[in-house]
Amino acid sequence: MPRRLLIVTHAPSPNTRALAEAAERGARHPEIEGVEVVVKAPLDTGPDDVRACDAILLGTTENLGYMAGLTKDFFDRCYYPVLEDKQGLPCALYVRAGHDGTGTRRAVEGIVTGLRWRWAQEPLILRGEWQAGFADQVEELAMAMAAGLEAGIL
Template identity: 45%
Template sequence: MSAHLLVVHHTPSPAVQEILEAVLAGTHAEGIEGVEVQVRPALSTSASDLLAADGVLLGTPANIGYMSGALKHFFDTVYYPTLQAKTGMPYGYWVHGNNDTEGARRAIESIAGALGWVKAAEPLLVTGPVDKGVREAAFELGGTLAATLMEG
């Protein structure tokens, strides 16, 4: 029986897409076994998708000091239907902003905390261009979440 990692993302820019691709590569890194990865755009992810998951990875740009409206829509959609069903679920996330990611970080951690999720990795908070170091950190984020599910 395999574990299910749900990757929920909003990727409106090449920079956020590049981070997503590195995260996904990490979920399939050498040594990762028995983890099925489902990748869903935030606007079309349902409570059923989340209920079927054993862990979740979130990705968003920082828009006007906050997470994207698409990721907020995901949280609005799944919050009450999954409020008590996924307590203790491991999660991780990445945020890309041109100059600030703090508001998005605070909002994501507040909502995830209210849902009872447990942070399985430090967030990847990126401002400015995506370089090799960001891609490596994104790869590690994906690998960490997948490895967490392998162990669980």
């Protein structure tokens, strides 16, 4: 039975959609065969989606020094329903930050700590003006998550 990577990404602009597509592309790398990839927007993701996954990759924008409201809504709806079931869930985060991303990172880290999820790697903060290399970084992050799942190290 394949392991499942859930990618929950807020992508309200062409640039953030490019990041979401890069995450999906990385997770679906042709050499990674034992991982099912599910990509959803925060508003379309519920507790059952989290319960059904073996790892989660979160993508959000920085909004007013905090995570996107829809990302916060995802956590609000899923936190208590998955709290007991998904402790230790491997997770990763990327933040598209127009400024420094510190507040966004801190907020998500606080929620992840409460959920007792386990960081697969340090959050990826894509700071400042848009750079084409941001998509490559997100693609690599998603590929590493999927490869780790397939190898059984996550």
